[in-house]
Amino acid sequence: MRFKVIRQYKQLLFMGREYPRGYKYFRENLHAGFKKNAGLTDVKEIEQKLKFAEYIEREIAALYYVRKYRAMKQRYYEKDN
Amino acid sequence: MPPRLNIVVPVKRVIDFAIKPRISASQNAIETNGVKFSLNPFCEIAVEEAVRLRESSKDLVESITLVSAGSAKAQDTLRAGLALGADKATLIEIPAIDDSKSLELEPLAVAKLLKAFVKKSNANLVIMGKQAIDDDSNQTGQMLAGLLNWSQATNASKVTVDEASGVVTVSREVDGGTETLSAPLPLVITTDLRLNTPRYTKLQDIMKAKKKKTEKVSPEDLGVDISSRLEILSLSEPPKRPGGGKVDSVDALIGKLRETGAI
Numbered sequence: 001m002r003f004k005v006i007r008q009y010k011q012l013l014f015m016g017r018e019y020p021r022g023y024k025y026f027r028e029n030l031h032a033g034f035k036k037n038a039g040l041t042d043v044k045e046i047e048q049k050l051k052f053a054e055y056i057e058r059e060i061a062a063l064y065y066v067r068k069y070r071a072m073k074q075r076y077y078e079k080d081n
Numbered sequence: 082m083p084p085r086l087n088i089v090v091p092v093k094r095v096i097d098f099a100i101k102p103r104i105s106a107s108q109n110a111i112e113t114n115g116v117k118f119s120l121n122p123f124c125e126i127a128v129e130e131a132v133r134l135r136e137s138s139k140d141l142v143e144s145i146t147l148v149s150a151g152s153a154k155a156q157d158t159l160r161a162g163l164a165l166g167a168d169k170a171t172l173i174e175i176p177a178i179d180d181s182k183s184l185e186l187e188p189l190a191v192a193k194l195l196k197a198f199v200k201k202s203n204a205n206l207v208i209m210g211k212q213a214i215d216d217d218s219n220q221t222g223q224m225l226a227g228l229l230n231w232s233q234a235t236n237a238s239k240v241t242v243d244e245a246s247g248v249v250t251v252s253r254e255v256d257g258g259t260e261t262l263s264a265p266l267p268l269v270i271t272t273d274l275r276l277n278t279p280r281y282t283k284l285q286d287i288m289k290a291k292k293k294k295t296e297k298v299s300p301e302d303l304g305v306d307i308s309s310r311l312e313i314l315s316l317s318e319p320p321k322r323p324g325g326g327k328v329d330s331v332d333a334l335i336g337k338l339r340e341t342g343a344i
Contacts, residue, residue, distance in 0.1 A: 007284075007285075014284045015281070061281035065278060065281070067099070068098060069278075071098055072122055072274050075214075076274065077274070
């Protein structure tokens with residue numbers, strides 16, 4: 001369980017490098033978020049928080065993808081009217 | 082025996098799409114010092130497509146090989162591609178002319194290098210980005226198909242492989258809409274933006290990618306002359322947009338519009 005949490009943290013930290021508001025901002029919030037739940041002991045609760053972290057991971061990936069897709073679309077494809 | 086795909090995916094290391102390129106102080110090249118580079122978005126889509134073909138059917142794809150021509154720094158780009166799911170990578174190392182910039186390869190030179198590499202690796206399918214976001218040539222794929230004398234399907238928005246016959250059907254995005262082509266292997270496909278949504282790499286995959294095989298070759302090993310045939314005469318930024326102005330009332334707005342001749 002501990003391993004899963006650490007792995008999730010590392011993955012999110014890795015993804016934070018491209019965050020539009022800056023890596024520093026991202027890391028601060030990520031760290032604070034994990035720190036807040038550091039005291040949890042109930043397995044069910046931890047799993048719930050992990051699921052939330054996975055959700056955030058998917059949301060960030062989607063943010064990056066949409067940003068890139070929109071930039072490419074705007075640059076290379078004529079406005080479909 | 083149904084054909085197995087031996088896919089080569091050429092990739093390019095380009096200045097990250099989110100960065101505004103600037104011209105360097107010496108006025109004859111793009112500033113690359115301290116600038117973030119990444120895998121060309123269209124090349125990313127190409128790697129993703131090759132991986133999806135493998136995931137779609139168990140024995141369809143035999144191997145996915147990445148190749149990139151550039152300075153030693155292109156190794157990072159190759160590693161990113163390996164993390165997406167390719168099996169091995171080759172860097173065609175081009176020595177820098179001087180410390181500040183490495184020789185810019187022209188599409189024809191790249192196509193010749195790729196032709197030699199593809200022949201050496203016995204590939205039967207090349208999937209590559211339709212253009213690089215730095216030079217926007219949109220030529221390399223087409224030239225490569227011509228040099229190899231293979232069929233080509235550019236601007237692909239959908240690719241399906243008939244496993245029994247080895248015929249590939251590609252939907253292409255063209256000005257008038259969508260065109261569907263089919264051709265037997267071997268084939269060069271260039272990717273359009275809408276072909277797929279590349280996955281975001283997981284940290285573990287990047288770790289695993291470090292163990293995958295990477296090779297280095299030189300243009301001499303491939304027997305290709307990469308000298309430029311084009312000379313860049315000048316490089317300049319686009320003209321700055323003139324500032325807008327604010328008006329206080331509708332009458333002022335109408336006055337301004339009349340001034341500029343719009344009404």
